[in-house]
Amino acid sequence: MTTPPAPLLRVAGAALAYRGSRVLEGVDLALGAGETLALLGPNGAGKTSLMRLIAGRLAPGAGSVRVAGDDPHRTPxxxxxxxxxxxxxxxxxxxxxxxxxxxxxQLAGIAWRERAEAVATGLALCALAEVARRPVGLLSGGYQRRVNIAASLMARPRLVLLDEPTQGVDLHARAAIHAVLGRLREAGTALLVATHDFAEAERLADRVAILARGRIVTDGRLSDLLARIRADAPEHEAALVAPADAAAEAVLRRTGFLPVDTGSTWRARRLAGTPRDGADLLAALRNAGVPIAEIRIRAPGLEAVYREALAEFAGDGRDGAAGTGTAA
Ligand SMILES: Nc1ncnc2c1ncn2[C@@H]1O[C@H](COP(=O)(O)OP(=O)(O)OP(=O)(O)O)[C@@H](O)[C@H]1O
Structure with a gap:
């Protein structure tokens, strides 16, 4: 029997504090060569801090970080x-x-003889050849994001950490960035992508980790997480007219739903095993005077995995993890 290869990235029991204030606690994470991990979590959960730790820019207060077997904080x-x-x-x-x-x-230590080739490879991978001679400041935000990615590739890294790589770009630029990430992946590069965009995570990731208040609350293969949450399908989702009040929430709970405040509306996902169908639900909500915008039947996706993971975490008595609802 052969032993599986050691992961390219291994974070074990990592903790981090900024001036005494705890930001990461007991973080375990592993990533294999060529894998893509989506890192999700509310604002302030610690995603950027974790990536700075992995990049070797910070040292953990406890635990360890290893990339290709070495400590990135100490080993160039x-x-x-x-x-x-x-x-x-x-x-x-x-x-x-x-x-x-x-x-x-040059900053990455590439000898001048090899620099032209590194630049040409970066331009090709990020589809930037046509703008190679343009000043970066005159490019659109989408192009600038691709140059930002290309700049990280000069030393041909085996692991690329991307902090919200498509934030603030339009759909066309987003697709172009996803194509870049697809090419990197095909070339065997491992990717760790922090994102608030569930569709992006579903599209790119093999694995998903959810961080809440500095702790990993979920870590698994995307396909396993989706299969688990879909095991009790079909699901009914009731979008309520905002703002829904405590009485509406109580009716939803009685009707077998787990209501989630999504900001402008209440969305409620039916809990596993509740026997009602959509018509029963609609009648129950209307009888109780709950304003309904629509009821849909749909397979729950990563967003549902995320909301339930945060709700469970909050239910563990670790206050405030859920309800921030920012990852949309
Ligand atoms: N240099 C710093 N000094 C002190 N506190 C910091 C520093 N950087 C981040 N923090 C705090 O650490 C916590 C985690 O921040 P971090 O930026 O890692 O979260 P995040 O999950 O990346 O958030 P976002 O989704 O908003 O980017 C926050 O409470 C933040 O205010």
């Missing part, structure tokens, strides 16, 4: 195996795309 070789794509655009706006990449290649 481990840091070179990691590409870091920050949430903000971190480029030189007056320099052209190619000049930016050349500077980042």
């Amino acid at each position: 070789a481990a840091r070179r195996a990691i590409g870091w794509v920050p949430q903000e655009i971190a480029l030189y706006p007056r320099l052209s795309v190619a000049e930016n990449l050349s500077v980042f290649a």
